[in-house]
Amino acid sequence: xxxxxxxxxxxxRPSLQADGxxxxxxxxxxxxxxxxxxxxxxxxPMSQMTxxxxxxxxxxxxxxxxxxxEAVPL
Numbered sequence: 001x002x003x004x005x006x007x008x009x010x011x012x013r014p015s016l017q018a019d020g021x022x023x024x025x026x027x028x029x030x031x032x033x034x035x036x037x038x039x040x041x042x043x044x045p046m047s048q049m050t051x052x053x054x055x056x057x058x059x060x061x062x063x064x065x066x067x068x069x070e071a072v073p074l
Contacts, residue, residue: 001028001065008015011037012055016041023055030066033059036074047071 006025016022021041026034035055043045048071056069 004063005033005059008059009055010048011063012058015054022051024025026072028066031065033066033069035069035073036071038074042074 002025005028009023009025013023016039019041020039021044022038023041024036024038026036028034033056035051036052037044037047041050044050047059051069051071056066059069
């Protein structure tokens with residue numbers, strides 16, 4: 001499962017990096033993917049929108065076991 005999640009995050013990552021941010025996979029448990037937003041994403045007021053409408057949407061579309069994505073603090 002980790003490899004599948006990492007592969008999808010690798011597809012999303014260039015968009016985040018273009019704006020000075022990044023995403024790091026932390027854990028997957030009970031349908032919940034835990035990620036850490038880094039760089040510009042960590043302090044961005046739009047980070048929750050990026051998380052829900054970007055990262056979570058794509059992960060749920062590509063991996064049926066994913067139910068939710070949560071950001072964990074640094």
